[in-house]
Each structure stands twice: as C-alpha cells, then as structure tokens.
Amino acid sequence: MSWDLQWGKPGDHTPIDVHEMDLPLANLGQGLAGATLAVISDLHYGRFARDGYAARVVREVMDRRPDVICLLGDLINGQSSEAARCAKVLAGLSAPFGIFAVLGNHEYYGGWRAAARAYRDIGVELLLNEHRVLERGGAAMVLAGIDDHRRGRPDIAAALAGADGSLPVVLLSHNPDEAEEIPAAARVDIMLSGHTHGGQIVLFGHPAMTRIEHRQYWRGWMQGPRCRVYTSRGVGFVGLPIRLNARAEIPIFRLAQKT
Numbered sequence: 001m002s003w004d005l006q007w008g009k010p011g012d013h014t015p016i017d018v019h020e021m022d023l024p025l026a027n028l029g030q031g032l033a034g035a036t037l038a039v040i041s042d043l044h045y046g047r048f049a050r051d052g053y054a055a056r057v058v059r060e061v062m063d064r065r066p067d068v069i070c071l072l073g074d075l076i077n078g079q080s081s082e083a084a085r086c087a088k089v090l091a092g093l094s095a096p097f098g099i100f101a102v103l104g105n106h107e108y109y110g111g112w113r114a115a116a117r118a119y120r121d122i123g124v125e126l127l128l129n130e131h132r133v134l135e136r137g138g139a140a141m142v143l144a145g146i147d148d149h150r151r152g153r154p155d156i157a158a159a160l161a162g163a164d165g166s167l168p169v170v171l172l173s174h175n176p177d178e179a180e181e182i183p184a185a186a187r188v189d190i191m192l193s194g195h196t197h198g199g200q201i202v203l204f205g206h207p208a209m210t211r212i213e214h215r216q217y218w219r220g221w222m223q224g225p226r227c228r229v230y231t232s233r234g235v236g237f238v239g240l241p242i243r244l245n246a247r248a249e250i251p252i253f254r255l256a257q258k259t
C-alpha cells in the first residue's frame with residue numbers, strides 16, 4: 001500500500017485535494033445547473049493551523065470562484081479568541097450567493113457565541129436550524145443548516161419549516177451522524193458533513209479517528225436512510241499534526257439536473 005503522510009505545522013506545502021464533483025439534484029431548475037458550492041470544514045484554526053494555512057485555504061477556494069461557500073464547523077480549535085482571528089482571514093472569502101456556516105462541536109468548546117459574532121462581522125450567515133432559498137435564472141433550491149449533533153440542539157424539522165417541498169434541499173450538518181436523524185416527513189436530497197477528518201490517520205483502510213457513532217459515514221459518499229451523504233475529510237488537524245492516508249480536502253460540488 002502507499003503511504004500518504006503529512007506531518008508538522010500545516011502551510012503552503014500541505015497538499016490539499018480540491019475535489020470537484022457533480023451533484024445531481026432532482027427538480028433542479030435550469031438556472032441553477034452548473035452553480036458551484038465549495039465546502040470548508042474542520043480547519044481547527046488556532047492550534048496547528050494559523051493565519052498562513054487559513055489564507056492558503058481561502059486562496060484555494062477563491063481560485064475556483066464558487067457561487068456559494070459553506071463552512072461546515074470546527075473552523076476553530078476551541079478557544080473563544082480564535083474565532084475573531086480566524087474570521088479576519090476568512091474575510092477574504094466571497095461568493096455571489098453568499099457564505100453560510102453551521103457550528104461544530106469545537107465552536108462550542110470556546111463558547112459558540114464568539115464564533116457567531118465573528119461570522120456576523122464578516123458577513124457569513126450562520127444557519128442554526130434554519131434555511132435560505134438560493135435563486136438564479138428562475139430556479140431555486142433550499143440550503144438548510146442544523147446545530148451540532150453532539151453539543152448543540154439540532155432540529156431538522158425546524159430547519160426545513162416553511163420550505164417549498166418541491167425544491168431540491170441541501171442540508172448542512174457538521175456531524176454526519178445526523179443522517180440517521182432525518183425525519184421521514186422531511187425532504188432532503190443531499191447532506192454535506194465533516195467532523196471525521198476522513199479518519200485523519202488511516203491504517204490499512206481503517207480510520208483511527210472518526211468520533212461518530214455510525215462509522216459508515218467516515219468519509220466520502222454514503223447512502224443514508226433518507227438521502228445521500230458526503231463527508232468531507234476537512235482541511236485541518238486535531239490532536240496531532242499528522243494526516244496519514246487522509247489528505248486534506250476541499251470539496252467543490254457542481255449542481256446538475258438529475259435525469
């Protein structure tokens with residue numbers, strides 16, 4: 001087997017997979033076909049990832065000019081002071097549809113309000129059990145986000161309340177375990193998650209770290225009971241500054257009409 005090892009403080013030298021994928025959605029209107037959605041997850045700013053690496057992540061995303069950017073939680077490592085410092089760098093992000101965020105468990109360690117404030121200050125919309133409608137060229141879709149599975153009070157039904165049931169729905173949840181909590185009555189096409197770091201250290205195909213209950217969601221695509229799930233490997237490091245066979249990843253989804 002091959003060994004893909006990164007260790008030490010992350011920076012410009014750290015390999016990042018910018019992973020472009022088609023995302024076919026049923027009922028997607030022509031006007032939104034081709035729109036791109038970039039995901040940044042699990043930066044864990046503060047301990048190993050500092051300004052230089054955060055700026056690198058911002059650069060990698062902005063080079064692709066995505067239409068919408070989603071921050072999937074654990075953007076900071078856990079000190080409340082990290083939120084404002086991290087946001088200063090994330091202020092370099094911009095996208096025509098906007099930037100949306102959900103909270104991860106690490107935002108709670110330092111007090112989630114500091115993260116919420118920092119996001120508001122740079123124009124990032126925090127989706128705490130709520131949704132927005134994205135529209136272009138007469139087409140529309142629902143982008144919903146829920147609170148963290150472990151530390152917060154996620155409520156998928158509340159997040160989708162009032163949404164037009166005929167529109168495609170992309171649900172953001174830091175923790176992929178929430179795929180098992182989607183109510184039967186809820187319409188969700190795709191759930192996007194992070195949290196697992198793709199195992200961060202993967203030996204002989206086995207992830208050393210996932211911190212989830214339903215381990216099938218540890219990375220990439222998986223079919224859940226109600227929808228498909230994509231779990232990003234994220235970009236940062238937790239615990240040890242090591243990634244083994246779990247390279248940092250920035251997924252970029254290109255919306256497509258499902259035929």
Ligand SMILES: [Fe+2]
Nearest residue numbers: 074104105195
């Ligand atoms: Fe997490």
